[in-house]
Amino acid sequence: MATPNPGSQTTLNSIGTLPELTDLVRRDFQWTLNYFPRTALQLFISDNVGAGNGSSKRYKEIDTETFADVKPEGVNSTKAKTGIGYEVDMTARTFSKECDVTLEMRNDNRYQQVGTMLRKLNEFCPNRQDLDLTHRLTFATSTSYVDMNGNTVDTTMGDNLALLNSAHLLSFSSTTYNNIVTGNPAFSQGSYESAKLIAATQVLTNFGERRTMNYNTIATGQDPATIRTVKQLLNSMADIDAAQSGVVNVYKDGTKHVVLPYLDSTASGAYDSTKRRWWFYMATGQGTDGWQAYVGNWITPQLRTPSAGNNGEDIHNLNWTFSTYCRFGIAVLSGRGAVGSSPTS
Numbered sequence: 001m002a003t004p005n006p007g008s009q010t011t012l013n014s015i016g017t018l019p020e021l022t023d024l025v026r027r028d029f030q031w032t033l034n035y036f037p038r039t040a041l042q043l044f045i046s047d048n049v050g051a052g053n054g055s056s057k058r059y060k061e062i063d064t065e066t067f068a069d070v071k072p073e074g075v076n077s078t079k080a081k082t083g084i085g086y087e088v089d090m091t092a093r094t095f096s097k098e099c100d101v102t103l104e105m106r107n108d109n110r111y112q113q114v115g116t117m118l119r120k121l122n123e124f125c126p127n128r129q130d131l132d133l134t135h136r137l138t139f140a141t142s143t144s145y146v147d148m149n150g151n152t153v154d155t156t157m158g159d160n161l162a163l164l165n166s167a168h169l170l171s172f173s174s175t176t177y178n179n180i181v182t183g184n185p186a187f188s189q190g191s192y193e194s195a196k197l198i199a200a201t202q203v204l205t206n207f208g209e210r211r212t213m214n215y216n217t218i219a220t221g222q223d224p225a226t227i228r229t230v231k232q233l234l235n236s237m238a239d240i241d242a243a244q245s246g247v248v249n250v251y252k253d254g255t256k257h258v259v260l261p262y263l264d265s266t267a268s269g270a271y272d273s274t275k276r277r278w279w280f281y282m283a284t285g286q287g288t289d290g291w292q293a294y295v296g297n298w299i300t301p302q303l304r305t306p307s308a309g310n311n312g313e314d315i316h317n318l319n320w321t322f323s324t325y326c327r328f329g330i331a332v333l334s335g336r337g338a339v340g341s342s343p344t345s
Helices: 103-108 113-119 121-138 189-201 224-235
Strands: 045-048 056-064 082-091 093-101 144-146 152-154 217-220 256-259 279-282 293-304 320-332 338-341
Touching: 056 320, 093 121, 113 121, 121 293, 121 320, 189 279, 189 338, 217 224, 224 256
Parallel strands: 045 293, 217 256
Antiparallel strands: 056 082, 082 320, 093 320, 144 152, 217 279, 279 338, 293 320
8 A cells, every 4th residue: 555655855865855765765766757758949940059159149031032034135134132131139048957965865875866866967958948949839929928937038030020920021021921820720621721821822032022931840739639630631541521432632741740748838838728729830940941940059958967076066065066057049030931820729
């Protein structure tokens, strides 16, 4: 029979704070749950900024006209218009986590549970990056949000509008473009076709001319009904709305389905049921020819481990401090390349 135990938590690993690790009872420890898989990074363009390059980086649009003009005999060719469009600044932020281990804990830990615990430090930075990247979609209808540490995060595009907007601006034209599926419907074959129509007609240069992007990704949260519908659409051998068998599924075309565990979450990563059916149709993995969303890495995740006598040991109490840290920034230049729907029920 299980013995109820209210449990304990701490930021310092010591005999007093976590006595179960060092008492005389033989125990088998099991970590409560696995972490969510990290999936958002594949939607973004990775930019290895590195050290010595300042704390921010600017991304700019540059456009030119699309079509050549007629050149009558003996007349000079017309000059192509070229212009610098919108811009966004990426600012680096540093993230870290650390864990202290006492001398007594190090000496008395027969089952080396502390070692397993400290290896989990490797997960903190990648998990935070995945959360922050996902939240660029989670808060796609907002121009900012307050993150889990109480900091305001600017989520505007170069035109100072939210990622999802029905009237995105162009630098050299009064024309606007839309990247919201009309009515914000749940995912279905019909709503997918509406998103494909937007993708085919609403990719405009800053001169207001139509271009094309290779939309190749559907991104959703973990809502089972949404996932089932997407998988049926992409994997069925026949048209999923057809009454008879043998009808060709024209959407069995290799489009990728990315499930984002934190898409339907609050700023702290807790479940937000109002966003469980959100979905996006995106042009990813194509560099500057696709969705212009960047993650800049100033410092990739690092793990610092102490040893006796080095700077990781506190000379006053002999505690060892294990630390992990990273430094990155996120910037999304344009709404082109991302079509979204945000149903609330």
